[in-house]
Amino acid sequence: MAGTPSIEEVIEDFNVLKCMQCGVCSGSCPSGRQASLNVRRLVRKIGKDHTAISDETLWMCTTCYNCQERCPRGIAIVDAILAVRSIAAHEGLILERHRHVANLLQEHGHAVPIDDTHREKRMQLGLNSLPSTVHSHPDALKDVKRLLASCGFGEITGGEEQ
């Protein structure tokens, strides 16, 4: 698929092999404190073999960038994690809830579309019941759908194109 890096390119582009396993990343990780994500180990896995692609902790990163900012070797850790995620996604490894969010985007042009409760809240505030986004512009939504089709997004996420 055009635009998707190989694991070798990720390793090269983000300097993954410069890692000296010091652990500053793990010590800086808010998710690692609470969940099983171990960034230091994940970086090693990315550098070593392909198992990082199917590692479930890959999706526990909140992309806060603490590790990337503090890495003494200047490794773009979060960028590398995002790139490995995209390899995983292209291999069909997408969490069900994420697939659902992708489908919402494809249907509404919003990852979080309006609902009746919040139309009501908008009107209570004196705003139009629908915002001036694609929600009020059907032609703009058509453009968004055309773009998503041009990128083959539905085939990647397994959702509906239209």
Add this chain to the structure above:
Amino acid sequence: MKISLFLGCLVPNRYPGIEKATGICLEYLGIDWKELEGASCCPAPGVFRSFDEPTWLALASRNITLSETDERDVLTICNGCYGSLADANLKLKNNSLLKEQTNSHLSQIGRHFDGTIDVRHIIEFLYSEIGVQKIKEKIVRPLDLKVAVHYGCHMLKPSSSRATDSVERPSVFDELVEALGCTSVDYPDKMECCGAGGGVRSALGETALAITEHKLGKIEEAGVDCIVEACPFCHMQFDAGQVSLAGKGREFGIPVIHYSQLLALSLGYSAEAVGIDLNEMDCSDFCNLLGK
């Protein structure tokens, strides 16, 4: 300075009080602004950038080109929208191959990315375009509140693509909060994530909530009247997160307010006029405190 306001998803569709408050503030400050009509999801950096970068760039660039047509910079009021649009804008400006690939998708809808505008975040925008002193002069009701300022992540990071004073100890947001008469109370782990980003809230809600509970615990110990952030995703994580945590027997009761709402309060607007009473958690004590 002409800007177009990018609403994103969560502000108009979950916390419209922030949309209302932002309009009030921009008008009051005499800024030449209009809403970016027909915009879509930014698209959200954690989920969609993770799936497919070309799709992320194509959708982000469409939003940017809408504002290029208007010859206006894009103003974001969400760290996530800022992260997506500012990063995409920079990537496309600096990488001719990516720009060419993205423009080939955009040609399907008769649009073209030129790279003629910038993407701004409301905190950085107010600080550098209006300034702390001028905001101080504009307020009509100084707010005697103790505030836990939450910067969130993508306003400042990655620092390689942000113009920021400091990633570890920034002050711009605190200065803007204190300009309104508030006291910004320092607390441990102030610069930490709310827990929502990177698609963690949407798919692994319990992990996100554990991070939120940790941060709320630190804020609770600091003893504040409210949390002030500049991102509706952090807003939702702290607000709806407190409702979820209360369901597990962990009550915090700390109101969550976007900076636009705080600024509108200091301009004399009521809590109800900017939708603070429309948060998921009960903020009636806080609204009464302000009403005094």
